[in-house]
Amino acid sequence: MARIITFREAVNEALLQEMERDPKVIAMGEDVIGGSGAKGEMDAWGGPFGFTKGLYGKFGDRIMDTPITESAFIGAAVGAAVCGMRPVAELMYIDFMGVCFDQIFNQAAKFKYMFGGKAETPVVIRTSIGAGLRAASHHSQSLYPIFTHIPGLKVVVPSSPYEAKGLLIQAVRDNDPVIFCEHKSLHYIQEDVPEGSYAIPFGEANIVRDGGDVTIVAFGLMVQKSMEAASKLAKEGIQCEVIDPRTTSPLDLETIVESVEKTGYLVVVDESNPRCSMAADISAQVSDQAFGSLRGPVKMVTAPHCPPPFSDVLEDLYIPSPNKITEAIRSLK
Amino acid sequence: MNLNETQLLQAYRKMRQIRAFEDRVHEEFATGEIPGFVHLYAGEEASAVGFCMHLTDEDRIASTHRGHGHCIAKGVEINGMMSEIYGRRNGICAGKGGSMHIADLEKGMMGANGIVGAGPPLICGAGLAAKFQKNGAVAVAFVGDGASNQGTTMESLNLASVWNLPCIFVAENNGYAEATSSTWSVSCENIADRAAAFGMPGVVVDGHDFFAVYEVAGEAIKRAREGGGPSLIECKLNRFYGHFEGDAQKYRLKDEVKNLKQSNDCLKKFADKVLDQGLLNKKHLAEIDELVAEEIDFAVNHAKSSEKPNSADLLTDVYVNYP
Ligand SMILES: Cc1ncc(C[n+]2csc(CCOP(=O)(O)OP(=O)(O)O)c2C)c(N)n1
Ligand SMILES: [Mg+2]
Numbered sequence: 158m159a160r161i162i163t164f165r166e167a168v169n170e171a172l173l174q175e176m177e178r179d180p181k182v183i184a185m186g187e188d189v190i191g192g193s194g195a196k197g198e199m200d201a202w203g204g205p206f207g208f209t210k211g212l213y214g215k216f217g218d219r220i221m222d223t224p225i226t227e228s229a230f231i232g233a234a235v236g237a238a239v240c241g242m243r244p245v246a247e248l249m250y251i252d253f254m255g256v257c258f259d260q261i262f263n264q265a266a267k268f269k270y271m272f273g274g275k276a277e278t279p280v281v282i283r284t285s286i287g288a289g290l291r292a293a294s295h296h297s298q299s300l301y302p303i304f305t306h307i308p309g310l311k312v313v314v315p316s317s318p319y320e321a322k323g324l325l326i327q328a329v330r331d332n333d334p335v336i337f338c339e340h341k342s343l344h345y346i347q348e349d350v351p352e353g354s355y356a357i358p359f360g361e362a363n364i365v366r367d368g369g370d371v372t373i374v375a376f377g378l379m380v381q382k383s384m385e386a387a388s389k390l391a392k393e394g395i396q397c398e399v400i401d402p403r404t405t406s407p408l409d410l411e412t413i414v415e416s417v418e419k420t421g422y423l424v425v426v427d428e429s430n431p432r433c434s435m436a437a438d439i440s441a442q443v444s445d446q447a448f449g450s451l452r453g454p455v456k457m458v459t460a461p462h463c464p465p466p467f468s469d470v471l472e473d474l475y476i477p478s479p480n481k482i483t484e485a486i487r488s489l490k
Numbered sequence: 491m492n493l494n495e496t497q498l499l500q501a502y503r504k505m506r507q508i509r510a511f512e513d514r515v516h517e518e519f520a521t522g523e524i525p526g527f528v529h530l531y532a533g534e535e536a537s538a539v540g541f542c543m544h545l546t547d548e549d550r551i552a553s554t555h556r557g558h559g560h561c562i563a564k565g566v567e568i569n570g571m572m573s574e575i576y577g578r579r580n581g582i583c584a585g586k587g588g589s590m591h592i593a594d595l596e597k598g599m600m601g602a603n604g605i606v607g608a609g610p611p612l613i614c615g616a617g618l619a620a621k622f623q624k625n626g627a628v629a630v631a632f633v634g635d636g637a638s639n640q641g642t643t644m645e646s647l648n649l650a651s652v653w654n655l656p657c658i659f660v661a662e663n664n665g666y667a668e669a670t671s672s673t674w675s676v677s678c679e680n681i682a683d684r685a686a687a688f689g690m691p692g693v694v695v696d697g698h699d700f701f702a703v704y705e706v707a708g709e710a711i712k713r714a715r716e717g718g719g720p721s722l723i724e725c726k727l728n729r730f731y732g733h734f735e736g737d738a739q740k741y742r743l744k745d746e747v748k749n750l751k752q753s754n755d756c757l758k759k760f761a762d763k764v765l766d767q768g769l770l771n772k773k774h775l776a777e778i779d780e781l782v783a784e785e786i787d788f789a790v791n792h793a794k795s796s797e798k799p800n801s802a803d804l805l806t807d808v809y810v811n812y813p
Contacts, residue, residue, distance in 0.1 A: 187668065192741035194674020195666065201741035202669045224639040224675040225606050225667055253605065256642070291525035291577070293588045295604025463808045467588030468577035469525055470798045 159349040167318035167350050168208050168283075168339065171325035172245065174354045176216050179243060182329055184212060184220040185230055186247025186283075193222040205249050206285065206344055227253055231282065232260035235334070238280035239268060245329060248284040251300045251338060265334040266309030280335070281328045286314075287340040287378055287428060288465045288476050297465035297472075299428040301376075302435055304336045305405040311335045311359055312405045316380035318348045323357030324403060330356060340378040340428075360407035364416070368396030371486055372416040374439055375401060375426040379477060383426050386482035395486065405435050413439065414447045421452035422489050426477055431459040456485040493704070498770055501543060501700060503778045505535040505757055508559045510786045511568065512731070515558070515575065518790060519735040525577055528589045531559030533730035536756035537662050538563035540703025540725075541630055544711045548627040550598045550616035552609030555590050556729075557602025560632055566594040572789035578796040585799045586807070598627075606667075607640025609633060610659060614646050617655030617720075628656040628714045636667020638681045647688040647722060656714035658707070661724040662697065668733045669741040682724035690720045697725030698756045701763065728754055 162170070176182045189209040191202025203210025212220045223230040227248060234246035248254060254261065261282065268276035288297035304312045311333050315321040321339065328335040365380060366387055375383040380401045387397035398416050402409050417423050423443055427436040436457035443455060458477045466472055493501070512532040518524050531538070534556075542551065542563035553560035561571055566582065574581030575589050582594055593601035600616065603609055609631045616629035633643055638661045650657040661681040663672050678684065685692025691713075695706045703725060710721035728750045732739045739747075764770040 188670055191669035192671075193669075194671030195669065195741040196671075196743045196746070197739070197741040201739075205668070222670055222674075224670070225636040226639050226641060228641045256605065256607070256640070290527075291588065292527055293586075293590055293604065295590065296527065461805060463805055466586045466799075466804065467526060467583075467591070468579075468585035468799045470577075470800070471586065471804050474801055474804050 160352055161347045162318055162350050163345050163347050164318045164321050164339070164343045165206060165208055165345065167322040168325055169210065171322045171329070172209065172212060173215065175326055175329040176212065176219060178354070181241065181243045182245065183237070183242055184209060184245045184247070185223055185234060187223055187225055187249055189220055189247050190222045204247060209247070227257035228260060231257040232264065234280050234282070235260050235265040235278060238265070238278045238334070239276050243279050243329060245281040245283060248282050250296050251284040251286045252295050252298050254284070254300060261304070261310070261334070261336070262307045266307045269333070270309060277332045278334045279332045281337055282335070283337045283339065285341050286338045287342055288460070288472055289342040291467060291469055291472060293467040294464040299460070301336065301338045301405055302429050302433060302438070305435065305438070306433070309334065310406060312338065313359070313403065314338045314377040314405060315403065316377050316401050317343070318346065319350050320357065320363070320401070320403060322350055323355050326354060327356040327359060331359065338377065342378050346381070357403065359404045360409050362400050362402045362409035362412040364398065364412065365401050366397065366399040368398040368420070370396045370420055371398070371422040371424060371489065372413065372420045373397050373399045373424045373426060373482070374413055375399065376405065376435060377428065379426040379428055382477060382479050383482055385479040386486070389479065389483055390486060395490065397486065410442055410446065413443060417443055417447045418450040421450055423451065424456040424458060424482065424485050426458045426482055428460055428477060430462055431457060432462060434459055453489045456489065458482050458485050495770065497543070498764060499774060499778065501539055501704070502760060502764070502770070502775060503782065504539045504563055505700065505760065506778055506782045507568065507785065508532070508535045508538065508562045509757055510782045511558060511562060514786050514790060516731060516735065523794070524575055526588050526590070528575070528735045529556040529733065530729070530731040530735065531556050533728045533750070533756070534662055534664060534697065535559055536700040536703050536760070537660065537697045537725040537727055538632070540700050541658070541660060541707040543704060544708050545598065545628070545630065547596065547598050548625055550600055550613065550627065550629040552600045552613045552616070552631045553602045554609060554632055554634055554637065555602060555604060555606070556634070557592055558589070561592050561594070561599055561602070564599045565597045566592065566599050568785060569789045569792050572793040573796050576793040576796070577798060578793055579799045579803070580796050584803065584807070607633065607637045607642040610643045610646030613657050613659070614649050614653070614655055617650060617657040618653065620656055626715055628658060628711055630658045630660060632660045632662060634667060635661060635663040635665070635672035635676060635681060636670070639675055647684070647690070647720070650720040651689045654717070654719045656717070657720040658710045658714055659720065659722045661722065663724055663726050664729045666729070666733065666741070680724055682722055685722035688722070690722055692722045692724070694724045694726065697727030698754045698759055700756055700760050727756070
């Protein structure tokens with residue numbers, strides 16, 4: 158029987174199941190409980206988006222509120238991970254990474270290599286990404302390419318509730334540092350998600366839709382937008398194959414290349430700014446490995462090279478839309 | 491207290507403007523017409539106005555996500571602010587920033603900020619610039635109790651002290667950072683106690699009392715202007731709305747805000763005092779209330795009837811110059 162839950166509930170369930178399974182899993186972040194020291198209710202927020210609601214009631218001290226001090230608590234999560242714990246830290250918005258980036262990219266990412274293979278840092282940093290909430294330049298970016306650039310970090314960009322649950326469970330069990338990017342416009346979408354625990358392996362792309370005419374590679378929310386575009390184009394007789402790589406690092410290039418060998422065309426849809434983005438990265442790698450199969454230029458559909466704007470009209474232009482995706486594909490045919 | 495009638499009227503007018511602005515934004519937000527994230531400053535007016543009354547346009551302030559009050563106190567124009575909050579092209583930031591990024595550099599307002607704790611380092615820079623420019627200007631960073639725990643804030647306190655900068659750090663302790671109590675998140679009794687560790691004066695002041703804030707602010711600003719270095723001042727105050735518009739506030743007791751509005755409203759306290767002491771009369775205050783209500787009404791109607799940005803605006807102003 159189908160069990161329809163939201164993305165938010167799927168993440169909550171993954172955390173709950175992993176905390177039940179392994180006492181080494183602990184959670185922390187700003188207001189992941191909410192109400193600490195206050196006179197009203199505890200678990201008043203359960204996270205700024207309610208993703209950790211109820212964990213305090215079940216696990217007590219294993220979930221911790223933090224002062225606003227990202228450098229210290231993200232660093233503490235990293236440090237605890239090297240010392241045998243499995244922390245899941247919440248960095249409310251990926252835009253705040255500027256405050257704590259050193260602990261992630263110089264510390265967590267490099268311990269294993271710098272220490273000659275001796276250290277393991279099984280930390281998960283959950284964070285929200287994406288525009289669409291009219292939240293302006295400091296709360297709307299999709300900065301996962303910056304993390305993808307760093308050797309030693311694994312980066313996950315789930316596209317649906319089912320994906321989020323399985324990928325987060327894998328993230329918690331994974332022995333490398335993982336940046337887990339939850340798109341804000343996905344929080345309330347619903348789908349059938351199994352109640353039992355399951356892990357989706359990293360580096361294995363999901364072919365969301367089969368098609369022989371053009372390959373679309375998309376991440377997170379952009380998978381949903383690409384599916385909309387693909388349905389529209391199907392009515393015009395263009396069959397798109399939509400690939401969700403699930404993780405930007407590791408990246409399942411093989412599945413992408415195989416598809417391009419079949420279709421001859423590639424469109425990469427990425428909500429990040431275009432320079433040094435996943436779109437640019439995948440375009441380059443496919444050109445390198447499957448140039449002979451390409452029958453047209455690789456198209457990138459991305460946000461423009463500007464910060465996310467506040468005004469609704471501008472933000473709607475900023476976010477890649479199904480229309481822009483169909484336009485890019487039509488321009489190839 | 492050395493405030494003359496004009497100054498008293500000005501202080502009341504600014505505080506009333508902030509209150510009316512915020513109360514109205516609260517109402518309008520509920521209709522769904524205002525997009526994005528909005529954090530209201532109602533209840534904290536005495537802090538912004540108590541400090542900014544001592545400042546000129548050459549003096550700089552840095553604000554927070556809860557920035558409307560600081561903007562109004564620093565003289566940012568209300569119609570431009572309201573249009574910005576509505577995302578209009580004639581907004582003070584052309585509709586690109588919104589509530590969390592209102593700035594007006596000509597007024598010495600270096601911006602509200604979406605990043606908690608981003609203001610203090612910038613204010614060290616403003617203090618440094620003033621030192622080089624020898625214009626006698628000072629720089630004031632407003633931070634919340636939550637932001638007072640941020641590394642950027644602590645580092646800035648140290649830097650300002652080491653460089654002897656004309657900076658004032660104002661910790662507005664409204665009891666909460668989002669849903670977390672400052673009694674829990676701040677490791678010492680008072681935020682101002684931390685000043686000692688950074689070799690600067692630290693003062694706690696009742697942030698509901700405009701006159702107390704005004705006096706303490708005046709001393710710190712004078713000291714900074716004269717080359718005496720930075721200070722940390724903690725205003726203990728309260729916010730009358732949720733952390734953001736839409737916050738159910740379950741971390742608060744049911745009647746907490748109602749009681750606070752009765753016992754700790756800085757505008758009521760101001761009015762009681764000036765009327766009691768015969769410094770102003772009821773008519774003065776009523777006239778301001780009426781005038782301000784009209785100003786806010788105008789600002790909202792003006793914003794609602796203003797144009798939104800157009801597609802050509804998306805890519806402007808990313809750089810000064812980009813070939
Ligand atoms: C670096 C960073 N961390 C977290 C946040 C999310 N956030 C926005 S406001 C806020 C609470 C700030 O509390 P405080 O400094 O006391 O200011 P107040 O809201 O009470 O005015 C938090 C955690 C943020 N915007 N930036
Ligand atoms: Mg606060």
